[in-house]
Amino acid sequence: MNIRALPLYVTIAIFLLAYLVCWTQFPAMLSTRVIGNLLTDNAYLGIVAVGMTLVILSGGIDLSVGSVIAFSGVFIAVVLRDSTLHPLAVFAMLLALTTAFGAAMGFLIDRLAMPAFIVTLAGMFLARGAAYMLSIDSVPVVHPFFDWLEGLYWLMPGKGRLRLIGVVMLLAFAAGIVVAHKTRFGTSVLALGGGEATARLMGVRQGRTTVLVYAFSGLMAGLSGIVFTIYTGSGYSLATVGTELTAIAAVVIGGTLLTGGAGYMFGTFIGVMTMGLIQTYIVFDGSLSSWWTKIVVGVLLLAFILLQKGLVKLSQDRLAAGAGR
Amino acid sequence: MTRYLMSTAAMLAVSASAALAEGETIGFSQIGSESGWRAAETTLTRTQAEERGYELQFSDAQQRQENQIAAIRSFVAQGVDAILLAPVVATGWDSVLEEAKEAEIPVVLLDRQVDSAEDLYLTAIGSNLVHEGEVAGEWLAGEVGERDCRIVELQGTTGSSPAIDRKAGFEAAIKDHANLEIVRSQTGDFTRALGKEVMESFLQAENGGKDICALYAHNDDMAVGAIQAIKEAGLKPGEDILVVSIDGVPDIFQAMANGEANATVELTPNMAGPAFDALEAYWADGTMPEKFIQTESRLYTQADDPAGEYERRKGLGY
Numbered sequence: 156m157n158i159r160a161l162p163l164y165v166t167i168a169i170f171l172l173a174y175l176v177c178w179t180q181f182p183a184m185l186s187t188r189v190i191g192n193l194l195t196d197n198a199y200l201g202i203v204a205v206g207m208t209l210v211i212l213s214g215g216i217d218l219s220v221g222s223v224i225a226f227s228g229v230f231i232a233v234v235l236r237d238s239t240l241h242p243l244a245v246f247a248m249l250l251a252l253t254t255a256f257g258a259a260m261g262f263l264i265d266r267l268a269m270p271a272f273i274v275t276l277a278g279m280f281l282a283r284g285a286a287y288m289l290s291i292d293s294v295p296v297v298h299p300f301f302d303w304l305e306g307l308y309w310l311m312p313g314k315g316r317l318r319l320i321g322v323v324m325l326l327a328f329a330a331g332i333v334v335a336h337k338t339r340f341g342t343s344v345l346a347l348g349g350g351e352a353t354a355r356l357m358g359v360r361q362g363r364t365t366v367l368v369y370a371f372s373g374l375m376a377g378l379s380g381i382v383f384t385i386y387t388g389s390g391y392s393l394a395t396v397g398t399e400l401t402a403i404a405a406v407v408i409g410g411t412l413l414t415g416g417a418g419y420m421f422g423t424f425i426g427v428m429t430m431g432l433i434q435t436y437i438v439f440d441g442s443l444s445s446w447w448t449k450i451v452v453g454v455l456l457l458a459f460i461l462l463q464k465g466l467v468k469l470s471q472d473r474l475a476a477g478a479g480r
Numbered sequence: 481m482t483r484y485l486m487s488t489a490a491m492l493a494v495s496a497s498a499a500l501a502e503g504e505t506i507g508f509s510q511i512g513s514e515s516g517w518r519a520a521e522t523t524l525t526r527t528q529a530e531e532r533g534y535e536l537q538f539s540d541a542q543q544r545q546e547n548q549i550a551a552i553r554s555f556v557a558q559g560v561d562a563i564l565l566a567p568v569v570a571t572g573w574d575s576v577l578e579e580a581k582e583a584e585i586p587v588v589l590l591d592r593q594v595d596s597a598e599d600l601y602l603t604a605i606g607s608n609l610v611h612e613g614e615v616a617g618e619w620l621a622g623e624v625g626e627r628d629c630r631i632v633e634l635q636g637t638t639g640s641s642p643a644i645d646r647k648a649g650f651e652a653a654i655k656d657h658a659n660l661e662i663v664r665s666q667t668g669d670f671t672r673a674l675g676k677e678v679m680e681s682f683l684q685a686e687n688g689g690k691d692i693c694a695l696y697a698h699n700d701d702m703a704v705g706a707i708q709a710i711k712e713a714g715l716k717p718g719e720d721i722l723v724v725s726i727d728g729v730p731d732i733f734q735a736m737a738n739g740e741a742n743a744t745v746e747l748t749p750n751m752a753g754p755a756f757d758a759l760e761a762y763w764a765d766g767t768m769p770e771k772f773i774q775t776e777s778r779l780y781t782q783a784d785d786p787a788g789e790y791e792r793r794k795g796l797g798y
Contacts, residue, residue, distance in 0.1 A: 188557035196550040295571040305575050387572035438554035441537030
């Protein structure tokens with residue numbers, strides 16, 4: 156068994172086991188309704204987690220994404236309210252804006268050799284502040300095209316709804332899997348996360364890779380913002396506070412090494428679904444405090460960090476043993 | 481690793497609920513527990529559901545709309561019989577309310593409104609803020625009778641709808657009484673500390689408080705702070721200066737029991753009672769309720785057993 160893939164297997168096993176526990180207690184949890192809801196309700200989180208996975212694989216972190224989602228919502232709502240532009244044009248403008256924003260942060264991180272934590276923290280305040288400047292009230296989005304997008308779904312057997320935004324998330328993950336695991340860029344990202352020295356030896360263009368990684372994360376945050384706006388039909392500057400941390404948690408529960416260099420995009424998908432499942436379980440139960448979501452996620456995070464620490468030590472021991480022989 | 485799996489499973493299985501009880505299942509998506517009033521609303525909803533034999537599925541959204549939307553979707557998937565929703569913001573509920581409607585699950589809004597089409601929910605329960613101010617003003621007008629009365633007013637947070645509406649209601653109620661006059665009016669920001677501070681300046685400006693006949697505060701907390709200021713100025717609140725305020729929190733009932741406050745208009749946290757009444761009528765014979773059900777703004781004075789009211793309220797979580 157490939158030891159590097161062990162966290163991924165653990166993630167999948169936990170998800171299946173958790174689903175089994177849920178199903179034995181509430182048979183309705185296995186309905187297409189719940190599955191459709193899991194995809195719809197976690198679409199924005201999943202999309203932003205795709206970007207976050209790549210950032211964490213590269214050994215960085217992006218704290219700005221939650222604010223960027225809120226900014227995107229307010230931006231779309233305000234521009235559609237105050238102009239006659241078509242939503243698709245607004246989407247294109249927004250994605251260009253958030254991608255450039257991410258690229259700029261990546262540029263600063265690389266050129267100034269600053270910790271990603273600091274630069275993206277500044278980005279977080281900047282984006283949230285920009286959202287407040289556009290509007291402090293929640294602004295409803297009123298546009299026939301938007302209503303059409305909102306109502307677009309495929310009725311699965313069993314009355315579950317596979318909504319457009321759920322499909323967008325699945326496509327984002329598919330794209331993420333290709334980018335992270337099937338392209339040269341993805342290999343460069345993993346090499347960068349494995350250590351700058353290694354990356355340089357491998358001939359990775361560090362600056363270019365860093366800028367692209369954060370640009371990708373910005374793009375995903377913008378896309379997630381669009382999805383969130385379709386989801387709530389409004390833009391609100393106070394929305395998605397702390398979503399960056401939820402996304403990081405999903406990535407880690409998905410089996411990606413928080414220090415970078417190893418992990419799987421598919422694991423993040425399972426991580427997001429696991430968190431959604433816990434939330435659904437707590438609503439189904441109805442008597443548990445919703446803060447249990449946070450407690451369970453905290454326990455899972457701790458478990459995964461310990462697991463990874465153990466695996467890293469195990470592989471180092473193996474290497475040492477191999478060298479000694 | 482097995483240990484981690486086991487602990488996860490154990491966490492998920494914590495307090496596994498037994499089979500659903502007989503009776504209707506009601507999903508309640510609450511905003512959070514940011515204020516004492518909201519905690520009391522949650523407590524009362526639970527007790528009301530218990531008294532009527534409902535199974536209440538409670539979900540605390542921690543002030544986040546996305547959590548509320550997800551909770552409502554889960555309620556629909558679970559097939560509850562009705563949903564209570566206290567919405568955190570007014571916008572963005574259309575598609576999830578449509579899903580509930582298509583699943584034929586009635587939704588009742590509590591305490592706040594949404595901007596969705598009216599046919600997407602059964603009814604909305606709430607108080608009328610203007611009416612609360614009117615009740616307070618009418619009481620004061622009746623209490624002072626024909627004598628002249630100089631009133632000082634502690635306003636809520638500037639620009640907030642309770643502050644605007646409670647002021648308007650009170651002014652409308654005393655408009656026809658020429659002997660009543662608001663001489664000073666400032667914001668106390670709904671807080672106890674600022675209520676005390678502003679009252680101190682009122683007292684200084686009005687001849688040590690001797691020229692003030694009554695205090696109208698937009699909420700009880702400011703009134704409690706002001707009562708402290710009046711006592712420190714050497715006057716007797718409730719006698720030298722009449723005190724009337726709005727909300728009906730436990731502390732004002734204690735002040736009334738001590739004779740230091742005169743009246744309060746209750747903003748009832750019992751939004752679930754009228755909601756369940758409307759649902760029962762709807763289930764019984766399909767009666768469609770009004771789209772807005774106004775809760776009673778009941779006036780409590782010193783004659784209404786304030787000590788007993790305090791005892792009844794102190795355990796609600798205020």
